[in-house]
Amino acid sequence: MIDAASMGGDLPVVPPKDNYINRAYSIKSWLLTKDHKRIAILYLITITFFFFLGGAFAVMIRLELLTPASDLVQPETYNKFFTMHGVVMIFLFLIPSVPATLGNFLVPLMIGAKDLAFPKINLLSWYILVIGGIFILYAVVAGGVDTGWTFYTPYSSTYSNTYVMAAAIGVFITGFSSILTGLNFIVTIHTMRAPGMTWYRLPLFIWSHYATSLIMVLGTPVVAVTILLVGLERVFRVGIFDPAIGGDPILFQHLFWFYSHPAVYIMLLPGMGVISELITAFSRKNMFGYKFVAYASLGIAIYGFLVWGHHMFTSGQSIYGSLVFSFLTYFVAIPSAIKVFNWTATLYRGSISYDTPMLYALGFIGFFLIGGTTGLFLAAIGLDIHVHDTYFVVAHFHYIMVGGTVMAYLGGLHYWWPKLTGRMYPEGWARLSALIIFVGFNLTFFPQFVVGYMGMPRRYAAYPDDPVWQMLNVLSTAGASILGAGYLLPMVYLPWSMRYGKYAPSNPWGATGLEWQTTSPPPTENFEETPVVTWEPYEYRPREEKVVVNKILPTD
């Protein structure tokens, strides 16, 4: 439990003599490490690189759209920009973002284990991501891909003359990184919990990572084989999706979205886990409806597999199929709404403090609310036919992926930064950057809802010379500049804090998770002694007040 020492209250803070960072310094000790914490840092560096690469393409897209005419780059080049923005951001940043960095670092710590179940496979998963990333980088450098991140056939399999093979191989390979991470998490959570860490004592971060891992394990192989079949089709010159031999390109869309819709939840669910941790820690309350939030994660993971057809309302799918998918899509809103309501109820009468992670968490809830409800607009078949393939869709999924996942990722990164590095980040700068990101994000993407509803299609380098449309696009580009500045700030002050920041105590936030009971940064073995858990999750209120009926309390 939390005591004065672990809170770091009045005691002078000294860094632990022996921790996972200073155990060894050689490059080899990092590249061949089997320590989940070091692998998390490797992932962190890698995906930060890809985040800024994907961001650079976003900059080019927004610059082109400043003016109605296609005047900065050729339309063909523009097609490559948005494709590579999507491929890099989704497969190399968003999918690994929270699970591979924060999840890798925290899953063993939170359940009181010494490492993930398969440390070598964990390292392998990082190398696989890097190798897949190199293939995608090659596609980018050699001349780009122009199929869109969805690789729709028959364009991708037959007609595109760009570097589809390199990009497809890259996506295929990175998929295995995701599968192995998910597999590792599931086995670890099942078999390696500390004594007393029952399922209902797990932090919600763990529940959401468990649900995410289920999607990774069940969904990713399907997209892997789909991409493989597209690759074979390019090699054989005929294939499964080729209408010339009786193939059906719509089958590609079914198989692709069978993974790629649940993949949205791979991106989002771990973020939701982060938010559950932040909301409880900074409102000093236990989670309202813990079991509902836990099962909502599983619910989202399961329902997520039943809704892929809502990406295909206008692509020739049977209208009855569309009806069912539309109906099922509304169902996903239920577990999502449970989470939002329970976070809000947790805030109610809490002792809220507005530290940087909390700013991100509150931003997440607002963005997720907007992104989620506009998702319901898109699930309505009639309305979707009006707004499909417009900037309305673009704005919707950026509210979820950027407003949701990236906000949660940054919030979590700040919250656990003391644990990762043993140093505090500069609070003033961090709050400033959180606010800049909040403003910049809304300015970037809210106008896209409007211009999309007016009918501006996505994936075109040019748009009609209409003053209102241009005004909205200029607003969006201006917002993107602010957003970019907001993202660059943490790139400066977080590395700065690793050298000049204040030493962090074990538990700077006075939070309850097991990860805060070990030193900051933790030793390679995570804990001096295997912890024994005798308390419920999120016990922020004093223990004496709790009334437990008919329950045998542990005698400790």
Added chain:
Amino acid sequence: MAEAVHTTMEHPASAHAALQHHFENMEQQREAGTLGMWIFLVTEIMFFGGMFMAYILYRSYNADAFAAASNRLNVTMGFINTIVLICSSLTMALAVYYSQVGKRKMIVVMLILTMMLGTTFLVVKAFEYYDKYEKSEIPGRLFPSRPFNWYAEEEHGKQVTQEPARDAATERNPQAVPTGQEQKPDASFASRAEMFFFIYFAMTGIHALHMVIGIGMLIVLTIMAWRDRFSPEYHSPVELGGLYWHFVDIVWIFLFPLLYLLGAHGISGGH
């Protein structure tokens, strides 16, 4: 609920040599490994599932062409391979048994037998593939000198037996009936047969790749067994290898009837 047992980080000297540092005991390690392998097999099912999905869809679209194309496969060779794989599953299961009772030599013998049977399968498969190459039945233009040609044998002037399934197909496809002119009849029928061969090569090719990986795994296991690394207390690598090997066998058990026996009822006139 939890007893106040505080285990230390270092394993006691009495711990098994194969116990990895992050596990508490051998039982936990074994449980983690087994669960991990089962989850991996689930991902494999999903992986093959994508192709089975395509197979189901296209077979329902093109039952006639699929039956005719299936008749071009060598059922005898496919049957031999099925028997070979079932035997390899037996030897693999015996290897697991001997690892449980700790008979080092028998583990090695059984693993080598399994590998030999696996290699036999691949050799037979290679002959089948080469036969398809000779008959221009590899789909598309993978080999530019031999593009897919459903009528290759007829064009070479060889006497080929008329497949009953093909007759059945032309009956049901009025637009595919030969017109008596010099032009190639029922091109679409040939294309749809090409789809069967694409699926055949995709599925058996990926299955064969799994066999190759499996044999590589068996080599590692054999070396470990030779060095006497397994004992009744520690033999989970053999068990996990066995799970994988059985899975690859089971995939073939599905592939064999789905790919080779589609035309069988056609031959007996059962249409």
